[in-house]
Amino acid sequence: MEMPSWQRAVLKVGSALIAPDDTGTSSKYLLAIARFIIECHERGQEIVLVSSGSAAAGRKHISFDGDKLPVTIKKAMAAVGQNDMMANWSRFFDFPCAQVLMTHGDLRDRARYVSVRNTLRTLLEHDVLPIVNENDALATDEMKVGDNDNLAAMVATLVDADALFICSDIDGLFDADPRVKPDAKKIPEVNEITEEIFALAGGTTNKIATGGMRTKIEAAEKATSHGIDTYIVNGRKGETFEHLLQGQNPGTLFKRQQDPMSNKKHWLRHTLISQGELVIDEESAAALSRGESLTTSGIVDVQGDFNRGDAVVIRSGSTAEAIGKGICQYSSHELMHIKGQEISDIAEAYGYSPISEVIESNDLMILEDE
Ligand SMILES: Nc1ncnc2c1ncn2[C@@H]1O[C@H](COP(=O)(O)OP(=O)(O)O)[C@@H](O)[C@H]1O
Numbered sequence: 001m002e003m004p005s006w007q008r009a010v011l012k013v014g015s016a017l018i019a020p021d022d023t024g025t026s027s028k029y030l031l032a033i034a035r036f037i038i039e040c041h042e043r044g045q046e047i048v049l050v051s052s053g054s055a056a057a058g059r060k061h062i063s064f065d066g067d068k069l070p071v072t073i074k075k076a077m078a079a080v081g082q083n084d085m086m087a088n089w090s091r092f093f094d095f096p097c098a099q100v101l102m103t104h105g106d107l108r109d110r111a112r113y114v115s116v117r118n119t120l121r122t123l124l125e126h127d128v129l130p131i132v133n134e135n136d137a138l139a140t141d142e143m144k145v146g147d148n149d150n151l152a153a154m155v156a157t158l159v160d161a162d163a164l165f166i167c168s169d170i171d172g173l174f175d176a177d178p179r180v181k182p183d184a185k186k187i188p189e190v191n192e193i194t195e196e197i198f199a200l201a202g203g204t205t206n207k208i209a210t211g212g213m214r215t216k217i218e219a220a221e222k223a224t225s226h227g228i229d230t231y232i233v234n235g236r237k238g239e240t241f242e243h244l245l246q247g248q249n250p251g252t253l254f255k256r257q258q259d260p261m262s263n264k265k266h267w268l269r270h271t272l273i274s275q276g277e278l279v280i281d282e283e284s285a286a287a288l289s290r291g292e293s294l295t296t297s298g299i300v301d302v303q304g305d306f307n308r309g310d311a312v313v314i315r316s317g318s319t320a321e322a323i324g325k326g327i328c329q330y331s332s333h334e335l336m337h338i339k340g341q342e343i344s345d346i347a348e349a350y351g352y353s354p355i356s357e358v359i360e361s362n363d364l365m366i367l368e369d370e
């Protein structure tokens, strides 16, 4: 099946390909992937590699026999294995590789997001292969993306890629997990990612992997809504990369949406994690869908505990539906006092003139925009 052409792609490689057993990194599957990267490089197509496998590689240095890997052990494995993983990749290329480690903290802060974006773009301009991973050794639960499928989708939007290739140990998305149902059928193309598509996904059976199929579909949802074609392919098969080089889809293609979201709206929707909720009245909901800002007077209720600058979900008081998400200029504590009031009344009651917009239209994404 023919695939759309692309100029810049993010290639995500899972742990099962980097370190397939307990003996550390292996070149078994990487050789074919590296050849693909080199061929793309020679054709002038740009690649950003998102590589898992630091923890899997670190198993060789830090032994652990139990069933459930403690977080501290996994972090230590990641710290030592990251080095091996980078060295394993670098030896295949005669162009330089750059290690870029990030956490969700670097992506949800707009200034840091722009800074990472500039670094990645500069590396590409200078013909360096960026190799991205989550900074597992340092990331806390609150700070991490948690899986490299979603991280790869965020990186793909960061660098404005036109394709995302997720290389796993399976031929694509099947109508059930083939390891559980051997007669499951592969789905070559997905035009729209619906709840039914998510329902097909099972978890992973690999102890050291993170996501399973669900996080790959989440990644596809993020990337396709930014106009990026997303593929799940089998990185264990050399012919996968021959097909890709010939412009043939060897796995599952999730087709990009025709009207992709702007960069900032995409970041708001898919990168920022909301810390609370604002319930608003009907009049305000109508104003928001006309592109206006959210003001204090339309807020009926405030839920959660958030600070100024945090993202919040906006919910309609009449239908209880989530209608948008935005960056809030007030903390939840402040809003509890001033919700439902006109700005002039607040000024009179509290003796100061607060900012009239609780969420500026610029910092707001309405779900019906998608
Ligand atoms: N519907 C499905 N189609 C294909 N694979 C699925 C499905 N549901 C669950 N899986 C499982 O997802 C696994 C791939 O995810 P994972 O182990 O996290 O790999 P990676 O390390 O490449 O991220 C497959 O080996 C398969 O067992």
Ligand SMILES: N[C@@H](CCC(=O)OP(=O)(O)O)C(=O)O
Pocket: 013, 014, 015, 016, 051, 052, 053, 054, 055, 056, 078, 133, 134, 136, 146, 147, 148, 149, 208, 209, 210, 211, 212
């Ligand atoms: N950042 C982690 C990998 C996380 C992850 O998503 O793993 P995988 O499911 O194998 O892609 C590591 O390098 O070990």
